[in-house]
Amino acid sequence: MARSVIVTGGFGILGAAVAAAFAKAGDKVARIDYAAAAKDPLAGAVDIGGVDLTDEAATRAALDRVAAEHGGIDVLVNVAGGFTWETLEDGSLASWARMQAMNLTTAATITQLALPRLKQSSAGRIVNIGAGAAIKAGMGMGAYAASKSGVHRLTEALAEELAGTGVTVNAVLPSIIDTPTNRADMPDADFSSWVQPQAIADVISFLASDAARAVTGALIPVTRGG
Known part of the structure; x- marks a missing residue:
């Protein structure tokens, strides 16, 4: 039976790969994004643009x-987020609030509002995007890493909160993702070691599957090129 899957940040490079993987598996996919419209269409998907996920x-x-068109919600993948690199001394304090809003508040808001429907599913799944950089933050990564560390703690706390239900909560922690933006920002880097969006999508697909029904509260590093 086709599941109802929501991918936030679904118009971006990683979100689009994740959404396409679920669609290929026969699921009913909805992509929700802050951007007004997707650059590339996904056949059969419900695309909802212009959504500020910090706005309840x-x-x-x-x-x-989504629930009306797809008959409920079974899987929520929180890809929406942002990145900044700046030192504390030379950076803006506003960046800390912005990273918190983009990476953590977005996930907390949609997850809380989706919980009643996810708990109605026979096998609800929540998968968050954390970050390897939040395990040990390097210079300039303070604001970003702090917000992603919050995603990790949200994942762990919510997994315990939902222990008596059929909903699992996990997070994937990618290293550098191979995207055009990252290549432009780091032109001298070794791209071959970067993680491919499809490799991350494969891990997310597993965590959303019945095979991962016993896995919850996990923070899973995804660090190989793929």
Whole structure:
């Protein structure tokens, strides 16, 4: 039976790969994004653009639309987020609030609002995108790593909160993802060691599968090129 899957940040490089993987498996996919429209269409997907996931009303409206069109919500993949590199001395304090909002508050907001429907699923799944950089933050990574560390703690706490239900909560922790933006920002790097979006999508697909029904509260590093 086809599941109802939501991918936030679904218009971006990683989100699009994740959404495509679920669609290929025969699931009903909805992509929700802050951007107004997707650059590339995904056949059969429900695309909802222009959504600020820190806005409860806007997020609830998007969830209601998905539930109405797809008959509920079974899987939520929280890809939406952002990145900044700046030192504390030379950077902006506003970046700390912005990273918190983009990476943690977005995930917390949509997850809380989706929980009633996820708990109605026979096998609800929540998969968050953490970061390897949040395990040990390097210079300039403070604001980003702090927000992603929050995603890790959200994952662990929510997994315990939902222990008596059919919903699992896990996170994948990628190293550097091979995207055009990252290549442009780090032109002298060894791209061959970077993680491919499809490799991350494969891990997420596993965590959302019945085979991973006993896995919850896990923070899974994804660090090989793939």
